Amino acid sequence: MHHFVYIFPMIPLANFHRAVQTTLASKRLGTPVFVRYQYHAILKGAAIVARLAKTTAVARDWLGQPLERVLAQGSAARRHISLLLEFRGGVTAVVTWIGTTGRGDGVDLTLIGNHGVIYHDAGDSTLWDEAFTSDDAPPERDLVTLIERAIKSGRPEPLAPAPRQGGQR
């Protein structure tokens, strides 16, 4: 158990994501099957779910499978929200936002493929979430809606809710 303090130049988060994508494209990991993505960020209001949605989209693109279900825990008030994401074919991800003091703005990442793993420790770089706060990069509306629904229900929520059986018995 240890705290580390490193001083690094600020790196746009997009560069980090691109580096991961480039590594995946090299096929060295084989087929990606699991992502644990955890970040500290002081966020408020709609920005919390917006960033969760964008991070979910990043994990989805790394895994290369459509999202099927989400289970959420936590709330903005508790300054902590975790999403368990289930994708087609059974691959999974856990995305966690922590809104309290952490080890800077880094990202803890474990991306596991069937032939290898990418690790990134939050202390290994200081990431600047330029791309995630830019007005021209809004989150996907469907993902925002899904995550909001999952946070509210506390149950596993499918990407598309089952149609209501109105009026039929």
Add this chain to the structure above:
Amino acid sequence: MNVRYGILCVTGSHTHQEGYATAFAADKRCRLIALTDEAKVDRRRRDLNERLARRLNIPYIPDLDKALGNKNVNVVCSCAPPERRGRIAVRCAQARKHLYLDKSLVPQLREADDLVAAVQKGRVKSHMFSFISQPWAREAKRLLEAKRLGTLLAIHADTFFSKGRNGTAKLGTRRREEFPPQRHQLIEAKREMDNCGVYPITLIRWLTGRRWRTVYCVTGNYFFQEHQKHNVEDFGIIMATMDDGLSVTIGSGRYGWTSHPAGGTNRVVLVGSAQTLVIDANRPRLEVYTDETPWTPPNTHKEDPMGFWQSTMQEVHLRRKPTWSIFGGAAQTDAAYFLDRLDANRDSEINVAEAALSTEVLVAAYRSASRREVVTLPLAR
């Protein structure tokens, strides 16, 4: 130092008894009395039992009940296979022997309840193997109890074992979990969410003292054809809650020899309102790079392709991974921890009642994975 404890070992080679018995034998408070098992074990198991008894230079008694009749036995160290370990432990508790038990405790809830009752009735002390005697775990508990983190909001834990030749599972289909799970341990594969996940589940309960309230789980077959062939998972994700809404996520599984610079990920993140604490069993460390021949996985042992056991790995000349050199505090053996508790006439912090709580979480996790729904604890009896 006087020998105070006679140790009876249940089961032999190709179990964790290879390590546990060695740890007891190395402690001057102990004397290994014999190795035993149930009378009707198959020929393979009997041969493996006799093999370890020979290595330990102790007699093999092929009848558990007869061995338990030895008045020099104070402690039973049992590594029976999951499907047999419950009834064996109950029998030992009835014989008024203290219990040192392999993890996880038992596969079924009823077996856990029976064992807790037998230990209570027999008034014996008990312990399940765990991480709690590790210095990093002790330090985390100290910091938590000192309220250094503020209000605890969440815990995220990963325990992944870096063993086995990965990349052989057929991907593309979601695993359909069975409930109740039928087999936990085979020659080629174990249920890895149980096998690896029991560590963080037990550790988190021990760290927080809180009760588990809900469990949601997804199991997978991501890496090994051996696990897939036997319909046991090699990976599992748990999302759970404890008292006061404490949020927990746990990743556990076996992900291959070359997926980690050391033995595998073993990391817990404790998120507090004031501070976040990262416990990493692989820190602090030196990273050492030399012109030595790079580490390569051992040849596959046909009797142990996943690298479960010490003896098989010695037979295929497994080398230690040399790049990371961990230099945290010296760890006490788990066996020495239990002996210290016996010396102090105190029960283990992970006695069977505590270990049974982990069993309940694992049972709930398999039920959740099977039904794809959140399961509420405690489970109905």
